[in-house]
Amino acid sequence: MYQPKHQLFQFNIDFNPYQFMQKYSFATLISSYQGEIEINQIPFVIDQDNDQLLGHLARTNPHWQHLTQADDVKVFFNGPDAYISPNWYQQPKQNVPTWNYVSLEVSGKVSLMSDQELIDQLAQLSQIHESTLETPWTIDLLEPKQLDRMCQAIVGIKISIDRINSKAKLSQNKSVAELKHLIEGLASQTESDNSQQIRHWMQTQNGC
């Protein structure tokens, strides 16, 4: 991901990349192998040392077979994004349309999980996503035979978090006065959840 020389499109110092990955955990797994790009979307969890991304693919999905020998592997976490109209600035004739967004990419190497690591990952995954539900479903509700069948049908992958690259394009190159106008403009887009989320990111990251 490109970061312009002015380096303004970065998150502020309070930004926690691991929290971002947790929040936008249904991510895009991208690899290049013999020149070809392969893409699949899967939910990830982070290991307790913040060293690895943990996920799984269907065993019938050929993607996992190329991952350990891939030339490059990236996991892309998409945050929200929103169109910014020049009309929202104080001087619409002095400005051009743009797009604000937040996203993060991890580069790393892939290895395959053991059977126990896979079960642990599945337990952690359901624990996280069931935590906000009224009566959380847990993996131990499954009969051993079913759990075994499920594990046979998938392949667990671990991706080392070798490099994190993030981008917060949130109009940091504009004055505080202009930022307030943009925030008002986004607030007027009441039907767009994305615009409201970007508004929130602009407020917390730019302190306004």
Place this chain on the structure above:
Amino acid sequence: MYQPKHQLFQFNIDFNPYQFMQKYSFATLISSYQGEIEINQIPFVIDQDNDQLLGHLARTNPHWQHLTQADDVKVFFNGPDAYISPNWYQQPKQNVPTWNYVSLEVSGKVSLMSDQELIDQLAQLSQIHESTLETPWTIDLLEPKQLDRMCQAIVGIKISIDRINSKAKLSQNKSVAELKHLIEGLASQTESDNSQQIRHWMQTQNGC
């Protein structure tokens, strides 16, 4: 993107891939060049013959320099996604967690735009995104000097739509009775816009 042998995770016959690309037009441009993956997010428009994706990058972003010689180029359009709890099925002990989502990838070759093509793309882009606003901003509000400065700072790209690959993972492998339970479950996630969008996709694609 992996499509399992049962081929159920496809959109129904009413699906229009070009409408999907228009709706989720802020997409992820991914290329592999000399083994390395490069990723940037940009808004795309489709040319009038549905032959090409049109976009632009900052001239200072080195990504455009590799695009015409890339080994592979894909544009990934992310639709919404949502966690599906086993608790929502009639038999929670017979089911496992899953994730539903809709997305689409385009594979193609990249060429660079002429100055006029770039201006046309910018005009089309603002026309589309300003169309829902009260007083649409148009590119001709800019003074010729400003427009010229803007065009100097960016590089227009055209990507041939050689192959479209889409995925609609919307529980099509479940019975209509179970689908109704899942739709209720998603409806209960009132704070998640993503869950409501997936619910809508499940209803329109599965006809329930």
